[in-house]
Amino acid sequence: MSAFAPARVIFEREALEYPLGRSLYERFSAEGFKVEFTGSHNRVGTIPGKTPREAYAEAKKTLVFGVRRTLDFQTCKPSAHYQLPLTTSCPGKCEYCYLMTSLPARPYVRAYVNIEEILSRTRQYIDQRKPQITLFEGSATSDPVPVERYTRALADTIRFFGGQEYGRFRFVTKFTDLDTLLDVEHNGRTTIRFSVNIPEIIRAHEHGTPSLAKRLEAAGKVARAGYPVGFMVAPIILDGDPRGIAVYQELLEEIRSRINGLDNLSFEFITHRFTARAEKRIREIFPRTRLPMLGENRRFKFGQFGYGKYVYTPELMEAAKKALISKTKALFPESKIEYFV
Ligand code: SF4
Numbered sequence: 209m210s211a212f213a214p215a216r217v218i219f220e221r222e223a224l225e226y227p228l229g230r231s232l233y234e235r236f237s238a239e240g241f242k243v244e245f246t247g248s249h250n251r252v253g254t255i256p257g258k259t260p261r262e263a264y265a266e267a268k269k270t271l272v273f274g275v276r277r278t279l280d281f282q283t284c285k286p287s288a289h290y291q292l293p294l295t296t297s298c299p300g301k302c303e304y305c306y307l308m309t310s311l312p313a314r315p316y317v318r319a320y321v322n323i324e325e326i327l328s329r330t331r332q333y334i335d336q337r338k339p340q341i342t343l344f345e346g347s348a349t350s351d352p353v354p355v356e357r358y359t360r361a362l363a364d365t366i367r368f369f370g371g372q373e374y375g376r377f378r379f380v381t382k383f384t385d386l387d388t389l390l391d392v393e394h395n396g397r398t399t400i401r402f403s404v405n406i407p408e409i410i411r412a413h414e415h416g417t418p419s420l421a422k423r424l425e426a427a428g429k430v431a432r433a434g435y436p437v438g439f440m441v442a443p444i445i446l447d448g449d450p451r452g453i454a455v456y457q458e459l460l461e462e463i464r465s466r467i468n469g470l471d472n473l474s475f476e477f478i479t480h481r482f483t484a485r486a487e488k489r490i491r492e493i494f495p496r497t498r499l500p501m502l503g504e505n506r507r508f509k510f511g512q513f514g515y516g517k518y519v520y521t522p523e524l525m526e527a528a529k530k531a532l533i534s535k536t537k538a539l540f541p542e543s544k545i546e547y548f549v
Pocket residue numbers: 297298299300301302304305306307350351382417
């Protein structure tokens with residue numbers, strides 16, 4: 209899995225009014241990339257692809273640099289107070305991506321070049337709530353790591369929070385290109401979480417993302433650089449392997465053996481769930497998917513916003529919760545278990 213190199217790069221004209229936008233334009237032009245312009249915000253009409261599947265694949269190879277116009281941040285309950293939008297979408301192609309139904313049919317990767325304006329707005333949000341701590345989530349609309357090699361936006365953001373007594377930042381990633389963050393003065397105010405799963409599930413469903421071994425290696429590195437580190441075990445698929453819950457207990461053992469001597473970790477557990485809309489979209493883009501979405505272990509649950517989702521039966525959820533929480537406590541007695549859903 210090599211670093212993200214887009215097939216096409218598109219700039220909003222306004223992006224060139226910012227130093228980062230200008231230097232990116234010069235860099236991509238000099239490196240021989242196909243560079244184009246889009247006249248209008250939020251409308252990128254030149255991405256090829258006749259079928260939904262082709263359009264999706266081409267969009268994931270398209271990098272757009274733009275200006276974040278809305279500087280009102282959306283709330284991000286219950287995991288943080290606000291979203292902190294640095295990027296949208298990501299070059300990964302996970303079949304169960306949490307953004308599957310919220311991004312457009314062509315989910316191109318967009319990075320913002322007005323980082324200073326975004327951070328200055330962040331400071332206002334922090335000031336409004338002082339002396340309470342305000343927590344910002346950097347991955348509500350994307351995995352922000354793949355474009356970091358171009359923008360250095362995460363490094364700027366982490367450094368910014370390093371100087372904010374009343375602000376905290378967190379993001380979650382499946383990517384491992386994090387060496388540029390190791391020396392940033394973070395002051396322990398940014399938590400880097402790694403989304404992990406068993407290797408078979410990663411290989412079958414998380415196309416274009418690094419292996420579990422690479423993710424754990426990166427987690428060890430950032431933990432040794434003093435960052436608070438977390439693991440998001442998701443999605444927990446209980447009907448994909450005949451050994452069921454046991455494979456996730458082995459995953460926790462694998463984390464333990466790779467993250468040796470580091471105990472101050474946090475854990476989040478999310479069992480697999482999907483809406484009927486997501487299932488339709490997944491089958492459209494990945495017609496040969498082997499993602500288990502039917503079966504006796506599932507039940508339909510109405511959600512608070514009127515639409516429902518398919519989750520595991522309460523008995524199976526309870527058994528998985530009990531087994532994985534007790535395993536986590538035994539292996540990582542100092543760790544914090546944030547939630548199991
Ligand atoms: S890495 Fe995250 S944001 Fe990217 S496709 Fe996978 S789930 Fe979606």
